[in-house]
Amino acid sequence: MNNMPDNFENEPVEQAGDDCILLDRRSFLRLGSAAAAVSALEKNRAHAQGGAQMGNVPRENWSSTLRYHTDHVFQPEDIAAVVKDVTSTAHLRALGTRHSFNAIADSNSAQISMLGLKTVEVNAAAHTVRAGAGVRLGDLAIEIDRQGWALHNLPSLPHISLAGCISTGTHGSGIHNGNISTAVREVEFVGADGKQHKLSREHDPATFPGAVVALGAIGVITHLTVDVQPRFEVAQVLYENLSFDALESHLTDIMGAAYSVSLFTHWQGNKADQVWLKHRVAQGAKPPMPATFHGATLADKKLHPVGREVDATPCTEQEGAIGPWYERLPHFKLAFTPSVGHEIQTEYFVPLDKGYQAIRAVETLRDRITPHLLVTELRTIAADDLWLSMAYQRPSLAIHFTWKPEEAAVQELLPQIEAKLAPFDPRPHWAKVFTIPKEQLQRTYVRSNDFRKLVQTYDPNGKFTNEFLRRLIL
Ligand SMILES: Cc1cc2nc3c(=O)[nH]c(=O)nc-3n(C[C@H](O)[C@H](O)[C@H](O)COP(=O)(O)OP(=O)(O)OC[C@H]3O[C@@H](n4cnc5c(N)ncnc54)[C@H](O)[C@@H]3O)c2cc1C
Incomplete structure (x- = not known):
């Protein structure tokens, strides 16, 4: 049973939501225990009313730098269960694999983990794949x-x-690659409204561009149909x-x-420490591997982006291997x-020119x-027409x-970096x-x-809204 009381959001919740976007350790612990107390209250109440709460979805993000403010996680396996969960609760946020670093997926009431929906159906004639929301990219x-197919x-x-x-x-990266x-x-x-909706690039040109990068605000995505192209091979140099x-x-x-290029730097020495060239390689061909590239020298071993000294086993194959x-x-x-695992990430998009x-x-x-940095990566993204895309x-x-x-150190640094980038109209x-x-x-x-x-159309009463969205966009 995935039932939740309707008036869940009416519970008193102290210091929750966007406060947890970035915390010093003391505040983190303080808020963590406030959240735990509220969660215990919510849990008891849900149980008393026949509600379910889920045990196996961690209550923190992937890097353990942020704790969610609810213990209630629906875990539907099909669309009918999603509909039931959405209609049975006043407020909830969709949750993927928890890899976001801020409170974008957080909720004071409930989350709905979509990892149970992971079907994959290729339509070879249409060059598309329709996949469940929760399938991992890998x-x-x-x-x-x-x-025989690939994503771009x-x-x-x-x-x-x-x-x-x-x-x-x-x-990812690539001058010609959109996100x-x-x-x-x-x-x-x-x-x-608990109803199933579908918006497509072809049939809904007026609204579709707002419904893709939608930050979980218009509803719970159950399936996505995505363009595919014939599979291809790549080599990293x-x-x-x-x-x-x-x-x-x-x-x-x-x-x-190359098809996709990343530069990695620690900002010292007027240089990018590493250049990753990901070449698309035609069948039977080899990637170009000259000894130098704009003055940089060909790496003599497999590298981890954080540095030469870090074990590169987790990295995808390099050294021109196709x-x-x-x-x-x-x-x-x-x-x-x-x-790395236990880390925080930040990224700003500026016009390429x-x-x-x-x-x-x-x-x-x-x-x-540099003292607080593991590494910086520089990438390019082609322009698009998706309203909230960083490359809009x-x-x-x-x-x-x-x-x-x-x-604390990151919190102090971000406004300084943002001030330096202000003349370039940065999008985070x-x-x-x-x-x-x-x-x-x-x-x-x-x-x-x-x-x-658009959000008003599909969610007039803010069922899918959280503190993060209220504070920053809605
Ligand atoms: C190690 C690491 C490397 C990363 N590298 C990159 C990178 O190369 N490029 C880059 O751009 N980002 C990168 N990221 C960031 C990452 O891509 C984003 O945080 C991404 O949103 C995480 O997806 P998730 O499944 O974990 O979603 P979550 O973090 O769980 O949720 C993210 C948002 O998606 C919404 N959402 C999730 N599922 C649904 C659904 N079914 N319906 C509606 N809304 C939903 C949530 O409500 C939330 O708003 C990286 C993160 C990590 C930890």
Whole structure:
């Protein structure tokens, strides 16, 4: 039984929601115990009313840097159960694999984990795959590759759910590659009315662009239909020590030198420490592997992006080894922990044509940034028309920070970085930590009003809204 009392949100909840976007350790513990007390109250009440609460979905995000403010997690296995869960509770948030770093998926009342919906149906004639919201990208990839198909791109990790991925504008890299959401052709979701809705690129051009990167605000996505293309092979070739000077007049050449390109830097020494070139390789061909690349030298061993000294076993194969698209486009293998594990992430998107200046602006803070940083990654994303996409109508350079789990230091640094990037109109990644206020977000996301109207249509009473959305967009 997945029943929840209707008036759940009316419980007194102290200090919850967006407070937990980034906390120092003391506040984290304080809020954690307040949340636990409220959760215990909610749990008792739900039990008293015949409600269910779920035990096996962790109550924190993947990196353990954020604790959710509810213990109630619905775990439907099919659409009928989703409808029942949505209609039986006043407020809930959809949950994927919990890889977001801020309170975007948090709720004071209930979450609905969609990992039970994971079917994969390829339509070869239409060049699409219809998949359950909760399928992990890595599992989806293996199945469609087996049938001869591929997605156009993947993020650095294949561990995340399809719906979680496309709801936040998750991206990989490549001058000509839009984020993963741009491949979505149809979104099926259960709205606040408990009915099933479908919006498609073809039939709903007025609303569809707002319904893909929708931050979980218009309903619970059950299935997505996504464009596929014939499977392809990729080889990664890495270089070390690319001078930032080379970016001044060659940023687009460098970022366009392969199908997908990432630069990694610790901001010291006027350089990117590593360059990852992911070449699409035609059958029978080999990737180009010259000894130097814009002055950088060919890596002499497999590397972890965080540094030469870090064990690179979790990383996808490099050194020009050709392999399937889904084992090269992500940086990390599905069977291993991606990145570092206990970390915080931040990312800002700036117009690509201002990318060099933006990099140099951040670099001025290098001696403050580096002590708290695991690594920075620089990637490019093609422009798109999805209203809340970080690359909406502008080819973008994304400046990403993987931080040590030092909440207070990160909290102090973010406004400084945002101030340096202000002249470049930065758009923060919706799923990572930032301190840019609502007014600035409204200015840069020029379709915010349209998005709010769309949310009103499918969720007039805020069933799917949480503190994060209220504070930043709705
Ligand atoms: C190690 C690591 C590496 C990363 N690398 C990248 C990267 O390369 N590129 C990049 O762009 N991002 C990256 N991210 C961020 C990540 O892609 C996003 O946080 C993504 O949203 C996580 O998906 P999830 O399934 O964990 O969703 P969650 O974090 O669980 O949820 C994210 C959002 O999606 C919504 N949502 C989830 N499922 C549904 C559903 N069924 N219906 C409606 N809404 C739903 C939630 O309500 C929430 O708003 C990385 C994160 C980690 C931890």
